[in-house]
Amino acid sequence: xxxxxxxxxxxxxxxxxxxxxxxxxxxxxxxxxxxxxxxxxxxxxxxxxxxxxxxxxxxxxxxxxxxxxxxxxxxxxxxxxxxxxxxxxxxxxxxxxxxxxxxxxxxxxxxxxxxxxxxxxxxxxxxxxxxxxxxxxxxxxxxxxxxxxxxxxxxxxxxxxxxxxxxxxxxxxxxxxxxxxxxxxxxxxxxxxxxxxxxxxxxxxxx
Amino acid sequence: xxxxxxxxxxxxxxxxxxxxxxxxxxxxxxxxxxxxxxxxxxxxxxxxxxxxxxxxxxxxxxxxxxxxxxxxxxxxxxxxxxxxxxxxxxxxxxxxxxxxxxxxxxxxxxxxxxxxxxxxxxxxxxxxxxxxxxxxxxxxxxxxxxxxxxxxxxxxxxxxxxxxxxxxxxxxxxxxxxxxxxxxxxxxxxxxxxxxxxxxxxxxxxx
DNA sequence: GAGAAAGATTGCAGCCGCTGCAAGTTTGCA
DNA sequence: TGCAAACTTGCAGCGGCTGCAATCTTTCTC
Numbered sequence: 313x314x315x316x317x318x319x320x321x322x323x324x325x326x327x328x329x330x331x332x333x334x335x336x337x338x339x340x341x342x343x344x345x346x347x348x349x350x351x352x353x354x355x356x357x358x359x360x361x362x363x364x365x366x367x368x369x370x371x372x373x374x375x376x377x378x379x380x381x382x383x384x385x386x387x388x389x390x391x392x393x394x395x396x397x398x399x400x401x402x403x404x405x406x407x408x409x410x411x412x413x414x415x416x417x418x419x420x421x422x423x424x425x426x427x428x429x430x431x432x433x434x435x436x437x438x439x440x441x442x443x444x445x446x447x448x449x450x451x452x453x454x455x456x457x458x459x460x461x462x463x464x465x466x467x468x469x470x471x472x473x474x475x476x477x478x479x480x481x482x483x484x485x486x487x488x489x490x491x492x493x494x495x496x497x498x499x500x501x502x503x504x505x506x507x508x509x510x511x512x513x514x515x516x517x518x519x
Numbered sequence: 520x521x522x523x524x525x526x527x528x529x530x531x532x533x534x535x536x537x538x539x540x541x542x543x544x545x546x547x548x549x550x551x552x553x554x555x556x557x558x559x560x561x562x563x564x565x566x567x568x569x570x571x572x573x574x575x576x577x578x579x580x581x582x583x584x585x586x587x588x589x590x591x592x593x594x595x596x597x598x599x600x601x602x603x604x605x606x607x608x609x610x611x612x613x614x615x616x617x618x619x620x621x622x623x624x625x626x627x628x629x630x631x632x633x634x635x636x637x638x639x640x641x642x643x644x645x646x647x648x649x650x651x652x653x654x655x656x657x658x659x660x661x662x663x664x665x666x667x668x669x670x671x672x673x674x675x676x677x678x679x680x681x682x683x684x685x686x687x688x689x690x691x692x693x694x695x696x697x698x699x700x701x702x703x704x705x706x707x708x709x710x711x712x713x714x715x716x717x718x719x720x721x722x723x724x725x726x
Numbered sequence: 727g728a729g730a731a732a733g734a735t736t737g738c739a740g741c742c743g744c745t746g747c748a749a750g751t752t753t754g755c756a
Numbered sequence: 757t758g759c760a761a762a763c764t765t766g767c768a769g770c771g772g773c774t775g776c777a778a779t780c781t782t783t784c785t786c
Contacts, residue, residue, distance in 0.1 A: 318753080318754075319752095319753065319754085320752085320753055320754075320762070320763080323752095323753090323763090324762095324763085348741090348742065348743090349742080349743065349744085350742090358764075358765090359764065359765050359766075360743095360744095360765090360766095361745095361764075361765055361766070361767090362763080362764055362765070364743090364744065364745075365763075365764075368744085369743085369744085370743070370744090433644040433647060434644075436643075436644060436647055437640040437641075437643060437644050440640060440643055467717055467720070471717065472717070472721060474693060474696065475689065475693055475714070475717050475718055475721045476721055478689035478692055478693060479686060479689050479718070479721065479722070482682065482685035482686055482689070485685055486681060486682055486685060489681065507682070510674055510678065510679070510682050511682055511686070513674070514679060514682045514683055514686065515686070515722060525782080525783080526781095526782065526783090527733075527734085527781085527782055527783075530734090530781095530782090531734085555770090555771065555772085556771080556772065556773085557771090565735075565736090566735065566736050566737075567736090567737095567772095567773095568735070568736055568737070568738090568774095569734080569735055569736070571772090571773065571774080572734075572735075575773085576772085576773085577772070577773095
């Protein structure tokens, strides 16, 4: 009864973490090009073959990326009729935050991403998958909302949701970049606050 | 006097085109995984080694990507005081359009991108570089504009420009996706028109 | 128009990321 | 305790990509 999760499962996440940590640390020390997968695996006490059972790519290991998912809980207070922009923005952030893992790895990841543009790109293209996931969730809600059915007119829920996510994603992209440029801002949520405000200002001004 | 460009230069772009064409065609025929670089090079009558003198990556060759740049001409009518959103959007499109080359390769590229998600991601991350380029151009203009100096208040020109590009980039990302989903729309400019309109509607509704 | 300089192409040898397979080991469950 | 499912591992191999040094082609200069 003490073990809510099986030994197997525990072991698995353990080596996952070990591999990610090893990959990130070695990368920070020597640069991604100078760190063979073999070395990463060795540092985590597994074979090279096992490494590729956990990550399909060396870059994924360095960044500690895993399949994004949406926890139903995050959708609890979610209403498309109120502050849709900010809510969607937060939902995006929640997904990224959960799959990227908070913990000490956060600052490590930021430093990695800051130093190596190639990895930055990888992270952004990971964000694309997240956006798609969120888009589907939002589209579903919009489709159910009476308000949007009349309002959005000739556009489908999916089309509208896609655009909403694109706009709502802007603060998050911005926050990504901000955390790269502004090392002192560790907490990306902070950057996100500022970005959302800035977004509103820009939209106001652009009108 | 007949040769405004040197023979060397002509030859170079010739084999560039040949390589890109070979890569794209073979990919459409057999899928990117089943097309070794050796085969692409052979079809373009060059050695494999030469291939890598032209493209740093097989994927780049398939998509025909090259370093993005901003032609000064495109900035002629550009004013940050009027329709900034649409103008920036068009600037983004101009850059992408010029570097991706119009010609017959356009429809080929769309098909490639539609069929292979991995290449789609590559194209998107290419778009990131374009955005950064455009951001710098816009930031410069904003910095010079009296209107923005008073308006944007506590944000720097660079910050503001970054956000503007992010929002203005939304229709373009949307158009990318649209051209993927809606095969009949060959001309991405058309998709862009619709996307910009949709963006305005969404912004209106979201308020 | 000859010869030097600059640029492009090529083969070769080799590193390393990544994969499929088949055998071995560990964990979960009845 | 014994079987099934999950996980690890070694091995052999493909193929993308690189540096290097030799050769060939275009351009420049006088």
